[in-house]
Amino acid sequence: MTIHSTDPFAVPDEDKSPVRRLRGRLAAPVTLWTAPGPAGLTVSSTLVADGDPGRVLGLIDEESDFWDAVSVAGRFAVTPLTPADRQLADRFAGLMPAPGGLFASGDWRETPYGPVPAHAGAWAGCTLSSQRPCGWALLVEAIIESVRLDTATEPLVHFRGRYAGLDR
Structure with missing residues (x-):
């Protein structure tokens, strides 16, 4: 048996679309979106917009259990993950078993x-505000009703297909 340092099932760069390769060069925060049901999904295509009211936008797989739950509940939580949450991120992304x-x-x-x-x-x-098809996913927009800020933590970042922390 051989243990690979890279993903042996990953699509080689030269076989990816230029848009996908560009997206891979942008660092993205890794967040966990959860809904009553319960259901959850790891999301790295997340944007928070300040305003009155504040909003969160994200690209969500419309075939996910998470989207099914949000469609019914109309509400969800967004949690920024930390470098210590790598396994949690993989579990909710479907990349790790969840017995x-x-x-x-x-x-x-x-x-x-x-x-x-x-x-x-x-x-x-x-609370869910709107959704529409956008590329491979649904662009979900929601109004931020509540924010809980306890301790400042380092973010988990997704860059070029791998997790990273901030190197300060």
Whole structure:
């Protein structure tokens, strides 16, 4: 058996579209979106817009259990993940086994917007505002109703197909 330092199933760069390759050169925050049900999904295509009201936008797989739950509940939580959350991110992205279900391990705080990791230093409670097809996904827009900021933490970042922290 050989252990690879890279993903042996990854599409080679020369076979990817130029747009996908450009997207891969942009660092993106890794967030966990959760909804009552419960359901959740790792999302790195996330944007927070300040305003009155503040909004969150994200690209969501319309075939995901998360989208099914949000469509019914009309609300969800967004949690920025940290470098210590790499396995959590992989589990909710479907890249790692989740025996007993996505929420079976770890400690969770129940909120009206969906479960939130108990250790989360920050999270936002959101209500669904709109959605529309956008490329390979749905562009989901929501109003931020509640923000919880406990401790400032380093973000988990997705860059060129890998997780990273900030190198300060």
